[in-house]
Amino acid sequence: MARHDTAQSYQITDSALSQIPAGRDLTIATLGPAGTSSEEASRFFRGHLRARGHDTRLRLHDRYEEAAATLAEGEADLLLVANAYADIAAFYMNPDLRLAAVFIKDTPHYGLVAAPGVEVPRLVRVATHPAPKPIVAQLLPAEYELDSLVLVNSTSAAAAAVRAGEVDLALTTAPAARLNGLEFISRTRPIRMVWSAFTRADLVGEQRLGQQRIGQQRSDEQQAGPVPVGAVLRSTA
Structure with a gap:
């Protein structure tokens, strides 16, 4: 059953976070470089983890997929992703990941x-x-x-x-x-954002089924969906 904790007026829904062994040092991987909304949300999340007895560190990456790869390779323990990210479904559907926690936190302006x-x-x-x-x-x-x-x-x-x-x-x-x-x-203006924190199945006592490379396998529908980074969109107005 999910548990709800309140920190700094934001509610955190614990889906599997409490199953991570107590006292374990945790590394959060997310989107960087410094100054992103993901970094600020991660710093808030780190405060919540420290209150639960975990020492934490933060790793920033150029893409969420790169951050996810460090989780798959054991170099990170948690992956924090904004739910507005177009390809977040890849993390939800990955058989080796578990949703650890969800919370709402406004972005910076x-x-x-x-x-x-x-x-x-x-x-x-x-x-x-x-x-x-x-x-x-x-x-x-x-x-x-x-x-x-x-x-x-x-x-x-x-x-x-x-x-x-x-x-x-x-x-x-x-x-x-x-x-x-x-x-x-x-x-x-800020954006009211939902944030999802993922962890590996083995960190919550479950078997990793797929051993699939996190964030690398996308369906044809996903590939045809979002406009790729680096594209230039001309205004039609």
């Missing part, structure tokens, strides 16, 4: 950022992770027109693209904007 002192053109190229791209149209100030979206692996990668001069604007988080020395040119 998102907004459109530019490099300070750089003139932003009327037609803008905007870098964004695929999941929050609908927010671009919501936040783009009226004086700008979207030329194209450039899809990248994370909100922090989007911020880095602006810093490198590869795009005009980025949809990113307040922490990533601060780390990259960027300025918001739009209003900001």
Whole structure:
């Protein structure tokens, strides 16, 4: 039976987390680099784990699939994924994974950022992770027109693209904007997000059935679904 714990006003539903041996050191793998919503959610989750007697560490990766691979290889114990991620089903369906916990936590504030002192053109190229791209149209100030979206692996990668001069604007988080020395040119807003924490079956006393490479096998339907990272989406408005 699932158990509910409350920490920092957010409720955590324990699906299998309590079955991980008490006192075990735990490594959480999630999406990086520093400044992502996943990093902030992981830091909150670490506080919950420490309160349960676990020492924890955090590993950040460029893609959720890379984070999942470290879980499969025994280099991490938990994988934290935002439920808005288009390919999260691969983790839910993997026979070697178990859903350990679920919680709701708002992301940091998102907004459109530019490099300070750089003139932003009327037609803008905007870098964004695929999941929050609908927010671009919501936040783009009226004086700008979207030329194209450039899809990248994370909100922090989007911020880095602006810093490198590869795009005009980025949809990113307040922490990533601060780390990259960027300025918001739009209003900001958080996203109320559901987060899923996965662990390996063997860590909760169950046999690993499939030994399948986590996150690597996708159905034809999944492959045809989300727009791949690195694609440039031209505005039709």
